[in-house]
Amino acid sequence: xxxxxxxxxxxxxxxxxxxxxxxxxxxxxxxxxxxxxxxxxxxxxxxxxxxxxxxxxxxxxxxxxxxxxxxxxxxxxxxxxxxxxxxxxxxxxxxxxxxxxxxxxxxxxxxxxxxxxxxxxxxxxxxxxxxxxxxxxxxxxxxxxxxxxxxxxxxxxxxxxxxxxxxxxxxxxxxxxxxxxxxxxxxxxxx
Amino acid sequence: xxxxxxxxxxxxxxxxxxxxxxxxxxxxxxxxxxxxxxxxxxxxxxxxxxxxxxxxxxxxxxxxxxxxxxxxxxxxxxxxxxxxxxxxxxxxxxxxxxxxxxxxxxxxxxxxxxxxxxxxxxxxxxxxxxxxxxxxxxxxxxxxxxxxxxxxxxxxxxxxxxxxxxxxxxxxxxxxxxxxxxxxxxxxxxx
Numbered sequence: 001x002x003x004x005x006x007x008x009x010x011x012x013x014x015x016x017x018x019x020x021x022x023x024x025x026x027x028x029x030x031x032x033x034x035x036x037x038x039x040x041x042x043x044x045x046x047x048x049x050x051x052x053x054x055x056x057x058x059x060x061x062x063x064x065x066x067x068x069x070x071x072x073x074x075x076x077x078x079x080x081x082x083x084x085x086x087x088x089x090x091x092x093x094x095x096x097x098x099x100x101x102x103x104x105x106x107x108x109x110x111x112x113x114x115x116x117x118x119x120x121x122x123x124x125x126x127x128x129x130x131x132x133x134x135x136x137x138x139x140x141x142x143x144x145x146x147x148x149x150x151x152x153x154x155x156x157x158x159x160x161x162x163x164x165x166x167x168x169x170x171x172x173x174x175x176x177x178x179x180x181x182x183x184x185x186x187x188x189x190x191x
Numbered sequence: 192x193x194x195x196x197x198x199x200x201x202x203x204x205x206x207x208x209x210x211x212x213x214x215x216x217x218x219x220x221x222x223x224x225x226x227x228x229x230x231x232x233x234x235x236x237x238x239x240x241x242x243x244x245x246x247x248x249x250x251x252x253x254x255x256x257x258x259x260x261x262x263x264x265x266x267x268x269x270x271x272x273x274x275x276x277x278x279x280x281x282x283x284x285x286x287x288x289x290x291x292x293x294x295x296x297x298x299x300x301x302x303x304x305x306x307x308x309x310x311x312x313x314x315x316x317x318x319x320x321x322x323x324x325x326x327x328x329x330x331x332x333x334x335x336x337x338x339x340x341x342x343x344x345x346x347x348x349x350x351x352x353x354x355x356x357x358x359x360x361x362x363x364x365x366x367x368x369x370x371x372x373x374x375x376x377x378x379x380x381x382x
Contacts, residue, residue: 023301023304024304025266028268028269028271028300028301028304029267029301029303030257030260030266030268030269031266032257032258032260032261032266032267033264035257035261036261058249058250058253059250059253059269059271063254063256063257063267064257065254066223066253066254066255066257067223067257067258067261069221070223070224070227073224075216075220076220076254077220077221078219078221078250080250081250109219110214110219110220113214113219113220
């Protein structure tokens with residue numbers, strides 16, 4: 001998606017060979033108009049898949065997912081990284097390692113909000129090794145829901161998360177796929 | 192706002208005298224169409240305030256705030272509860288106690304995304320004692336930004352956070368104000 005690629009070139013900052021900071025528009029400050037354009041593109045690519053629920057993971061996926069839900073006309077559920085005092089009910093649970101934080105979290109979704117009648121589109125801001133997506137996919141499977149696919153804003157395609165899912169037959173639509181990046185050479189995108 | 196009050200009556204669950212679970216539509220599963228209607232109401236109430244930035248706090252404020260940003264046509268910033276490996280830059284910081292979690296967090300906003308040219312509308316899902324709003328207000332002051340006001344989805348008006356801010360002259364627009372609630376008697380709203 002050219003609009004997102006141009007925005008990454010304009011406002012993204014590469015640190016070393018594996019960190020891309022996009023906190024000017026994606027995951028600290030957020031540009032809702034860009035998110036709407038991204039949501040329209042996913043809507044086009046998942047037309048016919050009868051998506052009726054968006055699933056994401058806190059925190060930085062929530063903003064994108066909520067606008068995707070608005071465009072698809074369906075509810076959004078975010079997997080929580082810890083349980084609060086006022087959510088004691090039964091949950092599905094998966095374990096996720098965060099690439100950026102380097103920590104392992106249990107993520108949970110209430111059984112009330114994911115089930116066999118759901119046709120799920122997973123949305124997240126980044127995919128690298130695919131740990132978050134794999135955790136969310138395991139929640140979808142545990143719930144007996146149908147997985148329509150995975151929508152990622154920025155895929156670090158030089159890491160293997162996206163292709164591993166595609167090899168399993170999962171439809172992964174990444175709006176910007178980074179082939180190479182470095183501080184000195186900048187970013188190249190894959191088609 | 193009648194639409195939100197009706198939804199709370201329909202889908203909210205009161206536990207004891209001080210916990211209201213609205214995770215069916217507000218802060219675990221989220222209804223983006225409802226958020227859009229809420230955003231339109233805040234847009235009406237803050238017309239003329241020239242809001243050019245939305246500020247919220249992770250995690251459950253992000254979805255509402257992002258749709259508010261879409262309706263206001265401006266960027267959204269969320270205060271982060273912990274620092275990730277890839278955000279080492281200078282930040283504004285405040286300390287916030289979570290009513291629901293019972294824990295104290297440092298919340299941060301990058302100095303790049305909040306400054307004197309910003310006219311800020313703070314958005315959050317709940318207000319009880321006002322700890323989160325006070326933390327965000329202190330970030331706005333520290334940044335030298337202008338505070339247009341605070342938009343809250345559900346104010347527990349039997350607690351003192353909202354009125355304390357109003358007594359300081361801050362414009363607080365809560366879309367549903369709970370006067371009383373209990374498991375046996377249900378919920379009453381203030382006008």
